[in-house]
Amino acid sequence: MAKIFVSGHKNPDMDSICSAYAYAALKNKVDPSNTYIPIRCGNLNEATRAQFNRFGLIPPPFKRDVRTRVSKVIIESDVEVCPTDPVYRLITLYKNTARHSVFPIMEGTRFVGLVTIDEISDFILKENLGSRPVYNFLVKNFEVVIPGYFIKKGNEESILAPLAVGANKFATYEKVMKGFKGPMPILVVGDRERHINKAIELNVPAIILTGIRGKTISKIDWDSYEGSVFVSETDTAETLRLLRLCVPVSELLVKKLPSLQADMLFDEARAFLANNDYRELPVFSGKEYRGYVSRRSFLEKPATKLIMVDHNENDQAITGVEEAEVVEIVDHHRLGAAKTRNPIFICCEPLGSTCTIVYKLFMRHNVEVTSDIAKVLLSGIVSDTIMLKSPTTTFEDYTAVQDLLSIAGVDDMYKFGETMFSGGASLAKSDARMMIEADFKRYRESGVNFGIGQSEVTTLDDVEDYRARYLEELEMVKKAYSLDWALFLITDVVKENSVLLLTRMPIAEQKLAYEKAGEGMYLLPQVLSRKKQLLPEIIRVIQE
Template sequence: MEKKKVWVVGHKHPDSDSICSAISYAHLKNAINKNEEVEFEARRAGDVNPETAYVLERFGIEAPELVLDAGSQVKDIKIRKTEGVSSHISIRKAWDMMKDQNVATLPVVNTRNKLEGLIVTGDIAESYMDVYDNETLAIARTQYKNIIETLAGKLLIGNEHGYFVKGKVVIGTATAEVLKDKIESDDLVILSDREDSQLLAIEENCSCIVVSNGFGASEKVLEAAKEKEVVIISTPYDTFTAARLINQSMPIKFFMARENFTTFTLDDLLSDVKKTMSEVRHRDFPVVDDDMNYIGMISRRNLLSFDKKQIILVDHNEKSQALDNIDDAEVVEIIDHHKIGDLQTLAPVYFRNQPLGCTGTIVYQMYKENGVEIEPKIAGLLCSAIISDTLMFRSPTCTPVDKMAGEELAKIAGVEVEELAIKMFEAGSNFAEKTVEEILNQDFKIFHAGDIAFGVDQVSAMGKKQLDEVKARLIPALDDMIAEKKIDMIFVMLTDILTESTDLICGGEGAREIASKAYPNATGDDSLWLEGVVSRKKQLIPSFMASIDA
């Protein structure tokens, strides 16, 4: 039985803490989990930045799978495993299968399980009601095996795997003289047990004889049929019934929908599926993979009851920073170190929020509390998260608990804090190989104060020279970023880790005024120099909120 997946995921535009804490907490949850039907898996809500990529590579950990939406998907609902059928089966067999399985739609697949089309009860009803001429059976390239199955018959002689592809269907109830004028080469003839009529049909080069009323054929007839490769079938039905049923032996490929039918994939969001289903008058819909391999069927009733995705949020608790459609998911836990945000849940959840410098510190504490040994690789991830979020213990958000945890984790991981920090920050400040969009999005968060929505990106480096170079590239791109994110203003913190100061770029109407009001002693022409400001969470955002509310 496939286990229920619970995602452990950080915020959009993830930083090292967001990804490293998600991986580490998922590992802890699996270690203490007593429910064998549940498995915890780390996910990420955005691209891995260079600093985090360095950390993951150094400690030999693969990046979590990327997810952008928390909405329920087709994979989250029950998919009916209606078996795919060949396009060669008869209309009659398709109808029998529908009755046996209590379905209204059969998926038609080829030998490689690729979806070729759909056959529905409406197609079968139409085939029964339409009037077909006596050549349609051949036009449909009907296999003799289908005719045998449809007429509940048995093969007396010939190849049942052959196909009736030329000629017409003839009802042989007339005298031999009249019958001779009716039968042409390659015809299929329905006859009784009259030997003279059977031999006559063979002499006229018919392709198949159907003998009604359960009668057979004499040795003389069978020898003649063998010589001319004529197929002879015996059916228990009378001539009238056999003539009425025989068109039901035509293959479904003659009637099935080959195009303009709607399919879904496992990753399609149910919100999109509902909309599509409301616009299309079909009862059932096939589910396929990206290569059109058939998986199963779903219908509207499958959308009435399904399990929402279960998600644990780490390093955030604001809706704007969470996965898209987070309201469609079931948030079961929140582990964070930021201010309480606007995220709402339908039921009480385990919410652990501590005034620490890093979510990784909280996860470290939880390992200790649960008596779970921290593996060196996990210790390396958590230590890196703490180094990143506290700027190697220099940020005002850093507490003695963070520093103690970081140093203890460094010992377990077998690393030197300063050496690891330098390598991480160097990897993260290699701006030459990044586009402006990548730099602006690598640690970007949106905040709200009253009616104002503003974004703050933080770019850190080990020296002012690197920051000055990237500053010139970022300023012209701010207006486009504001439009893309649909916010009122944007701020970029160019943080010098060594001098513990920030050069603040402001974009958008009123942005510089808000920043200047928050930091009246700041100076600068195209930016504001904020001495001693390195923390977005503890220094910049509280000052901005107070400035906007004042």
Template sequence: MSKPIYVIGHRNPDTDSICSAIAYAHLKKALGEHVIPARAGKINAETKYVLDFFGVQSPQLILDMYPRAKDVMHEKLVAIHPWNTLRKLGQLIKQHSVKSIPVVESDGNLVGIVTVGDLAERYVNELGMQDLRETGVDYGGILRCLNGTLICGGDLSRRIIGSVKIAASRTETMAKVIKPGDIVLVGNRTDVQLTCIEVGVACLIVTGDFDVATEVETAAQAAGTYIIRAPYDTYTCGRLINQSIPVGKIMKPAVTAFKPDDMVADIKSIIIRTGYRNYPVVQNGKLVGLIDRDRLIVPERDQIILIDHNERSQAVDGIEEVKILEIVDHHRLGGLETSEPIFIRHEPVGSTATIVANMHWHRNVPIPADIAGILLAAILSDTVLFKSPTATEKDRDTATKLAQIAQLDIQEFGMSMLKAGSVIDKLTPSDIIATDLKEFQIGEYYVAISQISVMDPEAVLKQQTELKIALQAICEKEQYNMAILLVTGILDEATYLLHYGQPSGLIAAAFGEGRPDGTWYLPGVMSRKKQVVPPLIDAVRQL
């Protein structure tokens, strides 16, 4: 299946951002597209209440869109065990046309990597490989490399302790050359075979697929000598024995490996510096993928649809690394650039959910009761039960239709939802500021504006000192010029403004003189985007 398209809202998501993403993903799926709803932050209390009320699952959490090792790795792996032979290694390299192969234990743990270069180096030095004592070769490895038949012998895991000799001389000469414990390659010369057994060789390899005489087999059994019959000639058997060495003897145990969540931007420099062709990807010690250096050059970009925002400062981190396909929003245009024309649905309404609901109806896609419910909740949340000046007749008409589908009373459900979201007992001052924070570039200043809607603003304002300290902290951490908190009273339809930062006099220029305690009381102000941001923009121009 192709990579999914993510529908995602802004950072510090509110109910409209979350619910509109879920509903728009529902629409796109109904139209046959592989779409997944996502979120760019944790869910607040109000949104949790809504999703729980309708039994809708929370969208997938995505904190950034930077490509990672798991996005560019091969998951279909060719691997080899350290006890497998070089012959097996060569067969895998040829069969799969690969340049390197990870080496893993039985449990999948990565222990090394072996390359074509390692194999070639062994063959260049093969004249020094006839002494197998230091290589860890066992009789089973030789038997497999030769495709041989075991005529007599015992434990195949027994290690080789002697040298490999070829019985090409007369019997008298061979008796002087061969030593006890050696491995001897011999043809169908019965006299030489018996002489070798008398000397005490460890193993006879009868080449050419010749039959073994009964007297030779009897003598070998009595002496504890292994006999292997091989289908190849003596020269070929000599070369194949050199391939019986375990892979573990030539592999590189120090492996440059990555984790699945390592960012591609971080691993590129390592790949350039080390210059290997392939890099294992390991999770909890186990091999899960392989990165091909050539494939890393142009990783396939993720595709996303932006919901309820269109400014880079509010988008998920790494937005520049993905392909934006669509934008569905109800805010001002924020200057995002795309590499090609895209679909944009932008309307001056109170909620993105209003747009999404009408797109369902326009495309004749039925809205189920649970989706209708979360869309209704999003409209009521963003318009604060239609008390916000951003609310339009289209919002009200859409909400009425959705309420009928969900079989809900708008006023009753809306109040219960807003009450659930206004509970601040368990929130720290930092939590309050982070609950619904959006970033704006106003002139040359970067401003963070948070908003919390509550039944009793005074319960929040009691923490005024701590809140201002938290505003200062977020300014210093994120390098904002100014941080603003809007405490909006749902019942009295007014907002209290707290701030920290520069330029000095900006808030007074936008909203007049504040109260003695350093806050501003803004009666009738309910909307951040329509009643707070525009006056700030005008004030910056004046300053």
């Protein structure tokens, strides 16, 4: 099951948010084999936020980008190893679990380290090179690894000691035992009374008895001995082999690994591994262990699957779209989509709202439109067509609205729309930059880069109160986006008129067909649509 994100454009308006929300709901119905998640790549405007609050619905969450991150290639092991587990268990796991070459060592939920076949190889090489190895044994692991039982357990839970075998004649054995310079060894010995008593006298930390059948023949006073005594039910050679594997796996961790974060960019993580000697690294979300990655994880870069709604051009899309796999486009704007690797579903119609197209797709798939979805779709259509008054409005928008009003149980579309638009932020009281960028689209025509923002209001009577502030901020937006021209369309949805604020561009301004009402301000009677009315005029003056 794949996660597929459904996203509107940057600086999302009502139609962008509502179409993403509703289309994700539709796709989850018709394609249950995948999970469709509605997202937004910009801030919610106040009208959209208020509308979702009225409905008691949660709007699409914000997603910064769809660039491939480490989280896409995390390997999650279904087997964990405790720090105290014997190395024997790890070797058994390698034998029985061919799928894994890496195992996380976990102490409860706390990550301790990663252990691989390399650590086991180093462990075996280390004990066979140089001087007699000293092991850090956990006494409790004796009975986990070696067939047998304890006669007694000493006070020490862990023992740092080498190994010795009591197989020589007593004189030689005694000389060897007294010759230990460091910690005394764990003694592996048969039922040899003198050897055992000497070991007790020398206070060896543990005695492992082999070749015992039933009770020991020798009369040993175990009460005077403070160490552990374990009876192995296998021969001496096998006991020695298994005893080495009683070492806890935590002893294999000789170096502390750096870690990666799940939200780290794929390319950054791949470069980090390429420039270091590590083969595997743990991955965290904050402080929570998520899994690990290996060098093989970065051989192929997985792409995030994305559906674009209410836009089709990459420069209006969520950051990282060039790395994503676009699988569908649902839109009502002019086509400027980038090339795709494979054939994809595109539904692009010259309607007043993307939400109208989404409603038609519900009908095509014979999927029931719930009351909540009807309210969401209705909001997108009423907003983008400005209560069906915009010249972009089509007959199909009208019929969709009529159907959705009935499903949603809404009696009066105009009251619904006025309530929705009144929920928008006041331009006079709001941050100018935020309002300009809330629904700001960039274009390029005849070598000129320009951008147009739009905001719907219920009166234009107070424009003079904030005109200077917004013109000043338009200049900042122009510089921020490296534009030649920045414009802001303020639309009165009640009286169906607009005011246009713009930065200076004298050559183009003198060709505008609108009445100039002041510095940087033009009156646009009966203009409601940026796409169908204002944009063609701006393109005309640029081309001329």
